[in-house]
Amino acid sequence: MTCSAPAQRRLPGIAKTGSGKTASFVLPMLVHIMDQPELGRGEGPIGLLVAPTRELAEQIHKETRRFSKSYGLRVAAAFGGLSKYEQFKALKGGSEVAVATPGRMIDLIRMKACSLARVTYMVFDEADRMFDMGFEPQVRSLIGQVRPDRQTLLFSATMPRKVEQLVIDALSSPVRITVGVTGVANADVVQVVEVLPDEAAKSAWLAAALPGLIDEGDVIIFAGQRARVDALTEQLRAAGVRVGAIHGDMDQYSRMGVLDSFKSGAVHVLVATDVAARGLDIRTIKTVVNYDAARDLDTHIHRVGRTGRAGDKEGRAVTLLLPGEARFAAQLAQSLATGGAEVPRQLAELAMRRRAIRAVGEGPALQAGQQPH
Incomplete structure (x- = not known):
């Protein structure tokens, strides 16, 4: 997946897992940063990439550093598992990019390591997971500290109600980009x-x-x-x-x-x-x-x-x-059918016990091996 991420647009992206989202927001960010005035003393970051977990933040940090090397841009880490003091120094010294988890980033801001005054490119990856983990207040706090003319990208493999509400509240006239079908697993698997x-x-x-x-x-x-x-x-x-x-x-x-x-x-x-x-x-x-x-x-x-x-x-x-997991079987069978995949016979038979395999809304039950029209 590539994403043009046009300037001054807010993009909620719904993408299947494993679709290559990281490059789609990091590469446009680097182009954006190179068009901005250089950081002055005590300024930065310009790009803020936020992820729900340390593991994901670490992977984004690694990829961002790799892409940024040829541009000579500094990429700071702001997530757990690493020295908060070293992260404080990196942000205080000036970094064009910060890759963060919500809680650690707010901690470092409170410690006066940096402010978000220069942030004009902001990404929330796996936003649904952030909300699952109870980070909604921190996410809204970060958004509230960034200038209104920012470019905001929000990625989510699913779009639950709370994430939809954030899109309404925090993004103005957003462009939605969907890769694959919402609510189904990666069709390549x-x-x-x-x-x-x-x-x-x-x-x-x-x-x-x-x-x-x-x-x-x-x-x-x-x-x-x-x-x-x-x-x-x-x-x-x-x-x-x-x-x-x-x-x-x-x-x-x-x-x-x-x-x-x-x-x-x-x-x-x-x-x-x-x-x-x-x-x-x-x-x-x-x-x-x-x-x-x-x-x-x-x-x-x-x-x-x-x-x-x-x-x-x-x-x-x-x-x-x-045999007692017929309810989940029905959900999985419907997801496979929605994505155009064949429903395995064993799965369909288990799901049928709840008579719960239906097309979107109300529709006839799917038979084992049947694909939707």
Whole structure:
């Protein structure tokens, strides 16, 4: 995806996960910054890129530094896991770009590391996740400190009501750009659904299928709770699998160490809670296994988006469902049908138990394997 990001326009972007959004807002930002007067003493940043999590902010920071190098622009970090003192110095010394999480950026502003008076290019990536995490007050605070003639870009894989309201409140006459279909997973990823009778069958399926999946590339396994992540990790490690684990109760240093091991190839399987579902951009991931069903469809979409990144057509997602998960099965089947994908027979049969597979609004139930007209 490329985005022209015309001057003085406000752009809410709805894009499938893995569609290459980072370059679409970083490259126009660099052109914008080069057209602005140079920073004076105590000024900056000009571009502010805001992400919901440290992991995503770190990846955006890395990409932005790479793109900015040839322009000679300074890129400051303002997110957790790194020294706040060093971040303070970088901002105080003058940086054209700041890549931040909402809370840390506000902390640094309060410490007088910088102000937002020179910001004329502002990006919120994965805005839906920010609101899920309770950052709406911080997001609105940041917007309120930036001059009204700013250029604002807001990216979201889904567009829940709260994000829609922010668009209405904070963006004037916005241009909306949608990549793909809203509310469906990346069409480049083949989705497989296995309906299994009980937890023991799920464990047996994973033991049998995982060696073949690893042969095709790296695997990320999503589990619903930290205890499940720990149990699966121990089970796989005992079976000789090179596996790492990541969940929200780990400190930032430990999480980054596991991710570094996964990226370097030291481990080939990552077991994770949904803390890793957004922002994780590792091109070697070929398979996502939803060992536990996601809590909602939006979370499922972001999980699936960890593979099939930036046009890779070889991604695959396998979702394991139990007979009692008919409600989620109906949501997933409808999402697949809306996106023009075939609904797997097992999924359709489970979903039919709730008689909940309908076209948008009211319509006839879809049959297994049927695609919408």
